[in-house]
Amino acid sequence: MTETDTLKQTPxxxxxxALGARMMPFAGWDMPVQYPMGVLNEHLHTRDQAGxxxxxxxxxxxxxxxxxxAADAAAVLETLVPANLVDxxxxxxxxxxxxxxxxxxxxDLMIANRGDHLYLVVNAGCAxxxxxxxxRLDGVEVEHVTDRALLALQGPQAARVLSxxxxxxxxxxxxxxxxxxxxxxxxWVSRSGYTGEDGFEISxxxxxxxxxxxxxxxxPAVAPIGLGARDSLRLEAGMPLYGNDIGAxxxxxxxxxxxxxxxxxxxxxxxxGGFPGADVILPELAQGADTTRLGLRPQGRAPIRQxxxxxxxxxxxxxxxxxxxxxxxxxxxxxxxxxxxPAALSPGDIVxxxxxxxxxxxxxxxxxxxxxxxxx
Amino acid sequence: xxxxxxxxxxxxxxxxxxxxxxxxxxxxxxGDVVFIELPEAGREVEAGEEIVVIxxxxxxxxxSAPIAGTITxxxxxxxxxxxxxxxxxxxxxxxxxxxxxxxxxxxxxxEATYKALIG
Numbered sequence: 238m239t240e241t242d243t244l245k246q247t248p249x250x251x252x253x254x255a256l257g258a259r260m261m262p263f264a265g266w267d268m269p270v271q272y273p274m275g276v277l278n279e280h281l282h283t284r285d286q287a288g289x290x291x292x293x294x295x296x297x298x299x300x301x302x303x304x305x306x307a308a309d310a311a312a313v314l315e316t317l318v319p320a321n322l323v324d325x326x327x328x329x330x331x332x333x334x335x336x337x338x339x340x341x342x343x344x345d346l347m348i349a350n351r352g353d354h355l356y357l358v359v360n361a362g363c364a365x366x367x368x369x370x371x372x373r374l375d376g377v378e379v380e381h382v383t384d385r386a387l388l389a390l391q392g393p394q395a396a397r398v399l400s401x402x403x404x405x406x407x408x409x410x411x412x413x414x415x416x417x418x419x420x421x422x423x424x425w426v427s428r429s430g431y432t433g434e435d436g437f438e439i440s441x442x443x444x445x446x447x448x449x450x451x452x453x454x455x456x457p458a459v460a461p462i463g464l465g466a467r468d469s470l471r472l473e474a475g476m477p478l479y480g481n482d483i484g485a486x487x488x489x490x491x492x493x494x495x496x497x498x499x500x501x502x503x504x505x506x507x508x509x510g511g512f513p514g515a516d517v518i519l520p521e522l523a524q525g526a527d528t529t530r531l532g533l534r535p536q537g538r539a540p541i542r543q544x545x546x547x548x549x550x551x552x553x554x555x556x557x558x559x560x561x562x563x564x565x566x567x568x569x570x571x572x573x574x575x576x577x578x579p580a581a582l583s584p585g586d587i588v589x590x591x592x593x594x595x596x597x598x599x600x601x602x603x604x605x606x607x608x609x610x611x612x613x
Numbered sequence: 614x615x616x617x618x619x620x621x622x623x624x625x626x627x628x629x630x631x632x633x634x635x636x637x638x639x640x641x642x643x644g645d646v647v648f649i650e651l652p653e654a655g656r657e658v659e660a661g662e663e664i665v666v667i668x669x670x671x672x673x674x675x676x677s678a679p680i681a682g683t684i685t686x687x688x689x690x691x692x693x694x695x696x697x698x699x700x701x702x703x704x705x706x707x708x709x710x711x712x713x714x715x716x717x718x719x720x721x722x723x724e725a726t727y728k729a730l731i732g
Contacts, residue, residue, distance in 0.1 A: 275670075276644055277647075278645075280670075465644070465670065465671055538692070538695075564670065565668065565670050593650075
């Protein structure tokens with residue numbers, strides 16, 4: 238059996254093939270990396286109009302408490318995720334991290350309060366281990382949703398396009414979630430995404446996904462977008478990617494994700510600690526991590542990519558870190574990168590990336606590289 | 614005389630020099646080209662030596678000298694407009710090379726053979 242035979246397919250697989258996508262294995266799924274428009278134009282189209290992404294490979298999970306109260310499920314989830322989930326209002330979504338005993342990040346995820354339960358969206362490559370973690374918890378029932386597709390519609394035209402099909406989405410603001418109806422199908426919509434643009438993520442029954450995608454693509458503002466542009470969009474938006482910028486050996490402080498851990502869960506807070514690795518993570522947040530995730534703007538046009546070593550001098554000197562994600566940023570029109578570097582560095586400082594034996598000057602730059610356009 | 618390498622370079626004899634670029638097939642596979650690092654004119658190179666770096670949105674790839682010789686000129690306009698490779702791969706030459714003694718492009722594939730190779 239070839240590798241392709243064992244890859245999972247999303248409900249939109251036939252559509253991707255029909256649209257001429259170049260398919261590639263990604264986290265066990267056969268996914269579109271780009272369409273004939275090409276990564277560069279797909280990226281620019283999303284920033285300019287609206288891009289349709291198939292993110293059905295991501296894990297969708299429901300978490301229920303016996304009481305039927307989302308807050309009770311949230312209290313249990315807080316033993317794995319250092320976020321304020323108990324106070325997450327109904328109809329709202331929040332970003333969080335699964336941490337491990339070493340203080341590292343097992344996965345990052347979105348958590349939504351849907352009234353009587355929580356709805357979680359996790360990374361495709363981590364879904365099995367996340368499910369195993371969740372199933373070891375007492376006091377919650379874990380349901381892996383496998384009969385629904387997940388689509389993302391991102392970009393300045395997203396709200397206009399989606400509200401033509403589902404009018405209620407027009408009233409949603411950033412990080413709102415709602416259970417809505419589209420032509421008889423129950424759709425779970427959040428006003429969120431991973432591009433830095435205004436947009437939505439839409440979960441719907443797998444057997445209606447093709448029809449729904451066709452309806453969105455019927456609007457001339459909408460183009461299908463593959464994983465290639467998804468990666469450059471999130472890089473420009475300064476968002477970490479699991480497996481690149483964050484992972485099991487990277488703490489929230491080192492990942493510059495301390496903001497996702499609120500005061501109430503930190504030392505001295507009302508619900509301090511109580512999550513894996515709290516004894517590592519909380520002191521580090523209080524003191525500040527030695528290294529952190531910083532933005533880089535290489536001088537010149539050569540992209541610097543994941544794994545490139547960063548030095549503190551143009552010749553000799555010391556290796557001070559490495560690039561965790563990097564590439565060409567189409568909307569910036571220049572290469573950008575994120576790197577793990579000493580936290581003492583600040584924007585404007587110059588460091589050096591060793592590229593093919595040469596040291597390229599690189600400026601520490603604020604994240605994100607493009608300003609987000611969320612609807613607040 | 615137009616010849617092709619297995620690494621998807623096109624080679625064009627021009628007097629006593631050879632002009633080198635990449636094929637349309639290669640540029641399609643690479644995707645949008647965003648940066649090209651060219652060798653310096655005057656450099657002596659060995660056959661197979663990696664002398665050009667092409668960065669696409671997706672990844673970096675190298676192309677190598679098809680034959681030993683001396684680089685006589687490079688297409689500087691590609692530094693400002695690397696996307697020209699995607700627009701017209703045959704027009705976007707990378708460098709000119711003067712073959713070393715005994716080096717020639719006769720042994721490379723002709724167009725029909727190359728087309729059969731890429732299917």
